[in-house]
Amino acid sequence: MKLAKRVSTLTPSSTLAITAKAKELKEAGHDVIGLGAGEPDFNTPxxxxxxxxxxxxxxxxxxxxxxxxxxxxxxxxxxxxxxxxxxxxxxxxxxxxxxxxxxxxxxxxxxxxxxxxxxxxxxxxxxxxxxxxxxxxxxxxxxxxxxxxxxxxxxxxxxxxxxxxxxxxxxxxxxxxxxxxxxxxxxxxxxxxxxxxxxxxxxxxxxxxxxxxxxxxxxxxxxxxxxxxxxxxxxxxxxxxxxxxxxxxxxxxxxxxxxxxxxxxxxxxxxxxxxxxxxxxxxEDDGSVEKMRAAFEERLDKVYEQLIKIPGFSCVKPKGAFYLFPNAKEAATMCGYDNVDDWVTDVLEEAKVALVPGSGFGAPDNVRLSYATSLDLLEEAIRRIDTFVRNKSK
Missing domain, CATH: 3.40.640.10 (Type I PLP-dependent aspartate aminotransferase-like (Major domain))
Structure with a gap:
């Protein structure tokens, strides 16, 4: 049966695609750190x-x-x-x-x-x-x-x-x-x-x-x-x-x-x-909103300084939300990739870190990573990305 034209023109969500791939790897027993989340990691107050x-x-x-x-x-x-x-x-x-x-x-x-x-x-x-x-x-x-x-x-x-x-x-x-x-x-x-x-x-x-x-x-x-x-x-x-x-x-x-x-x-x-x-x-706010905001800010301040030390990365420090959006074009090129999308795919396959390619947001030289996860996992993810880049660019 032929589908309506309105749905045939839709572009699949890059966020959902990378999340699905990360889930597949996890279910196969791999230690995957997912940084694609677009939601706070705290429970509802x-x-x-x-x-x-x-x-x-x-x-x-x-x-x-x-x-x-x-x-x-x-x-x-x-x-x-x-x-x-x-x-x-x-x-x-x-x-x-x-x-x-x-x-x-x-x-x-x-x-x-x-x-x-x-x-x-x-x-x-x-x-x-x-x-x-x-x-x-x-x-x-x-x-x-x-x-x-x-x-x-x-x-x-x-x-x-x-x-x-x-x-x-x-x-x-x-x-x-x-x-x-x-x-x-x-x-x-x-x-x-x-x-x-x-x-x-x-x-x-x-x-x-x-x-x-x-x-x-x-x-x-x-x-x-x-x-x-x-x-x-x-x-x-x-x-x-x-x-x-x-x-x-x-x-x-x-x-x-x-x-x-x-x-x-x-x-x-x-x-x-x-x-x-x-x-x-x-x-009836009990202060939870501010506690969550403060936690995100603490993560941002700590992780941003580590992220910009990755070879080939540059990043504008965000003032809001819970995403970092670094330019990874130079890092991808150093690693031998023609584009950032392919680099992101191998970061997931080899380093077991799920990032969202910026192409889905209209910025193909960038990647999005969410810091709506624990600081320990964020720091481990950045360590893995850094190791991946340094090893691939030798």
Whole structure:
């Protein structure tokens, strides 16, 4: 049977592919260290688990409104007021089955065939695929390594056409960990206002910032930018709730209403018990969020210094998320490889370390490694990579 054209054009996730290969090697008895994880290695805080269990035992196991429980929306509204000093109404928020689903639903509600969405590179792997699934066209603009992988307003301006509908902004970024400053956000936002382009601001890593840096949302900079922005966020990364699948979008009421109508015909509603857990996540924080952030920062500071000593590696030190995104092109060349992808394959086969090739993020000279694992394993992984490079380049 012939499949729909929309799925035949999809690019398989490089993250899932490397994870599957690492799992295969592990099952065969090999000591593999996987650094492909896109999720915190901590368990969900107990107070969140308790709240979900209590709600379940109380009989809260039925359908909820398609756009999410009103108490959860109120918790999200309070979070925006406390963190960004932005005020939203409940009708301007939709709760979805994860931030990924919020993005998917947004593009389905927003795009028609041929509409263009500007995506800075390196990008999270699902952005272009979701745009294509909505019959839109991804248009890439390079975030140069020399500028911490961030794009400039001049680059954005030069990429805009009559078909441009939206611009994706991810700060802190997956895979680079780069963080835009208030001034940089304002300059990019002004370009979008000038051309009436919707800003899709993915802020899922907002709580994971380091070195005294502060996350700023483009939506908090002016009322005009708030109206021009759809914020995507969720509890997955901040509260180690990846499997709970609760994310949300906040912004223009008409767009949120369209997304809610669409969600009512796809998921019916986000998982009820997970919504109650998310209410607790925002209303009853016991300090777990900061403890996890501090642990990630400690790992980053220790591992970064070891990573940049690997021959042929260079790396911009990230200010957020939990990824390092070193340029490994010189190391691969020293080892006799024509490209980084082949080098990554042999690092897994021979050194038993699973990295994610940067080609899946639009940056073929780089690799992504997650420090969402124990410091001991991180240090052992870097030791193995270093040994592999030195032995291969003799």
């Amino acid at each position: 107990q107070y969140i688990i308790d709240a979900a269990m209590k709600a379940t035992e109380a009989g809260n196991t039925k359908y909820t409104p398609a756009g999410g429980l009103q108490p959860l929306k109120e918790s999200i509204i309070k979070k925006f007021q406390n963190d960004q000093n932005i005020t939203y109404k409940a009708s301007e928020i939709i709760v979805c089955s994860g931030a990924k689903h919020a993005l998917y639903t947004l593009f389905q509600a927003l795009l028609d065939e041929g509409d263009e969405v500007i995506i800075p590179t390196p990008y999270w792997v699902s952005y272009p695929e979701q745009v294509k699934l909505a019959e839109g066209t991804p248009v890439y603009v390079e975030g140069k390594e020399s500028n911490d992988f961030k794009i400039t307003p001049e680059q954005l301006e030069a990429t805009i056409t009559a078909k441009t509908k939206a611009f994706i902004l991810n700060s802190p970024s997956n895979p680079t960990g780069s963080l835009y400053t208030k001034e940089e956000l304002k300059a990019l936002g002004d370009v979008c206002l000038k051309h009436d382009i919707l800003i899709v601001s993915d802020e899922i890593y907002e709580k994971l910032v380091y070195g005294g840096a502060k996350h700023v949302s483009v939506a908090e900079l002016s009322p005009e930018l708030k109206e021009q922005t759809i914020i995507i966020n969720g509890v997955s990364k901040s509260h180690s709730m990846t499997g709970w699948r609760i994310g949300y979008a906040a912004g223009n009421e008409a767009i949120i209403k369209a997304m809610t109508n669409l969600a009512s015909h796809s998921t019916s509603n986000p998982t009820t018990m997970a919504q109650y857990g998310s209410i607790a996540a925002y209303n």
